[in-house]
Amino acid sequence: MLLKGSKLFFIIEGIITVVLFLGFIFFEYPLIRNFLKSYYISNNRLFLLIILHFSLVIINIYYLIRMYSQFKEKVIFPINKITNILQKFSLGNFERTVHYPWSNEVGDLSNAVNLIGKRFRELFEEHSFLKENFYEVINSIDEGILLLYNGTKIFYVNKKASEFLSVSQENIKGKNLLSILRNYELIKEVECALNSGEIKEVNLNFIRKEGSYKVIIIPVKENQRVLSCILLIKDLTFIKGLEKIKTDLIANISHELKTPITSIKGFTETLLEGAYKNEELALKFLNIIDFEVGRLYRLIIDLLNLAEIEAGKLKIKKEKVSLKDVFEELGFLFKKRFEEKKLKFYYKSSVEEIFTDKDKFMQILLNLIDNAVKYTPEGGSVWIEAENKEGEVLIKVCDTGIGIPEEDIPRIFERFYRVDKARTRESGGTGIGLAIVKHLLEALGAEIKVESELNRGSKFIISFKNSSQIINNQ
Ligand code: ADP
Numbered sequence: 001m002l003l004k005g006s007k008l009f010f011i012i013e014g015i016i017t018v019v020l021f022l023g024f025i026f027f028e029y030p031l032i033r034n035f036l037k038s039y040y041i042s043n044n045r046l047f048l049l050i051i052l053h054f055s056l057v058i059i060n061i062y063y064l065i066r067m068y069s070q071f072k073e074k075v076i077f078p079i080n081k082i083t084n085i086l087q088k089f090s091l092g093n094f095e096r097t098v099h100y101p102w103s104n105e106v107g108d109l110s111n112a113v114n115l116i117g118k119r120f121r122e123l124f125e126e127h128s129f130l131k132e133n134f135y136e137v138i139n140s141i142d143e144g145i146l147l148l149y150n151g152t153k154i155f156y157v158n159k160k161a162s163e164f165l166s167v168s169q170e171n172i173k174g175k176n177l178l179s180i181l182r183n184y185e186l187i188k189e190v191e192c193a194l195n196s197g198e199i200k201e202v203n204l205n206f207i208r209k210e211g212s213y214k215v216i217i218i219p220v221k222e223n224q225r226v227l228s229c230i231l232l233i234k235d236l237t238f239i240k241g242l243e244k245i246k247t248d249l250i251a252n253i254s255h256e257l258k259t260p261i262t263s264i265k266g267f268t269e270t271l272l273e274g275a276y277k278n279e280e281l282a283l284k285f286l287n288i289i290d291f292e293v294g295r296l297y298r299l300i301i302d303l304l305n306l307a308e309i310e311a312g313k314l315k316i317k318k319e320k321v322s323l324k325d326v327f328e329e330l331g332f333l334f335k336k337r338f339e340e341k342k343l344k345f346y347y348k349s350s351v352e353e354i355f356t357d358k359d360k361f362m363q364i365l366l367n368l369i370d371n372a373v374k375y376t377p378e379g380g381s382v383w384i385e386a387e388n389k390e391g392e393v394l395i396k397v398c399d400t401g402i403g404i405p406e407e408d409i410p411r412i413f414e415r416f417y418r419v420d421k422a423r424t425r426e427s428g429g430t431g432i433g434l435a436i437v438k439h440l441l442e443a444l445g446a447e448i449k450v451e452s453e454l455n456r457g458s459k460f461i462i463s464f465k466n467s468s469q470i471i472n473n474q
Helices: 004-028 030-039 043-090 105-140 159-165 184-196 237-272 279-310 323-333 335-340 358-374 406-411 421-426 433-444
Strands: 144-149 153-157 200-206 210-222 225-235 319-322 344-349 351-356 381-389 392-399 447-453 457-464 470-473
Touching: 004 043, 043 105, 144 159, 153 159, 159 225, 184 200, 184 210, 184 225, 210 237, 237 279, 279 433, 319 323, 319 358, 323 335, 323 344, 323 351, 323 358, 323 381, 351 358, 351 381, 358 381, 358 392, 358 433, 358 457, 406 447, 433 447
Parallel strands: 344 381
Antiparallel strands: 144 153, 144 225, 200 210, 210 225, 319 351, 351 470, 381 392, 392 457, 447 457
16 A cells, blocks of 8 residues: 555556557567558558657656655655654654654554654653652652662662761762672671572661661562662661660669658558657658658659650740749748758849740749759858840859769759769759750750859859840840
8 A cells, every 4th residue: 555645646657658668669679660560550640659659758757757756755754754753762852743644654654653752752751750759759768778780889879878878879870889888797798688689687886877777688689680689778876765765764763763662661661560659750750751752742743744845745825024023933932941041042133024934934943943952051142143145135043052063064954863863862852853944945945054163053044045035125
């Protein structure tokens, strides 16, 4: 069905060619001509035959030219175009199509090329979409991923893996993994996974920096042959840290509870064994039991408070708070304890009001003044200063107490951390007060720092940095 539309051309062209061939034989071979002339053709007819012959030559030339121009239009040009488009396909450009309006073999070829182009375009778009999303997804994963090819050559590292290995994500393709991993144990396991084709898991305490890491090595196979592998790096440092905090916390709480309970149990047993008969002794023991029960109660309340704060259940309700009113109220609340220890209390403030949560602010100052009272020997001083310094409101709770050794200062805000364990337990402290203070200040958007000198005193300095918390400065 070559060039269906041109069939007529071929038939006419065929007839003309046959007639011309016969004419050629007639004119070129005198023997035949003479023979025909002597018997059938007159001179006039011969002339007519020559005219006819020449007319046919002209018609034939016309048809040939027409055929050639049609052939060019319908075959040569479209095929050139198809070749051009196929070359574009090979470069990954599937946008172009062939427009061929005639229905013939070239038309079928054009349709096939257009179909291939369409399918490739779809596949290409699908591939680009998957590729982009794939990299986007694995780049946002919180685990390190290394894709290898040809054994141990790096194909891709995601953001986390580049952090773990301290390498850049760019220009990494093609580098050998073994030249990047400085960990012999991991290199050995990668080689082992490549040889055996089995998934391997390695726990490491170090990759580029210290921590707890788990690396899973997954071999990539094709026809049972291991080609390369994928490395998955999980950073378990934080989880391990949390686990340690949890076990430490349980150990601390158990220890904190055990001490007063042992004491309560001991004195109760002594009373039951007969000490209750001695009124003076019984009263002394009951006072100790009361003190320990009080400590247990405070410990439980503090723990509950801390748990609530840490669970984020804290509701902050900010309002205008008059510092003078707060300091007066604190003086009143601690009046009895100041008197018991003969402590001098005063405050000086150049700031009138701040914008904060009054209850939480009071709770913070109560804890700090309670400590100041606990750790200041009789006859000392406890005071509060408030000032506005370069846009910050500073509130300092100061005492002339025993002070805190420099090396302990960074740790006193940890739960159950005490400088002098025996001494502070004696004072009835729970070891949680400053942890609560720290969390409350975080919730209020404020910070705290400590200045202290042994046997001279301590200063707990709260800073409200956010200017919205400062209302009126004198
Ligand atoms: P505690 O209930 O034991 O006082 P805190 O968390 O309030 O627990 O304080 C932690 C530790 O910090 C205390 O045990 C004490 O050793 C030290 N500390 C806190 N405030 C002061 C202070 N004003 N002077 C000296 N030491 C202090």
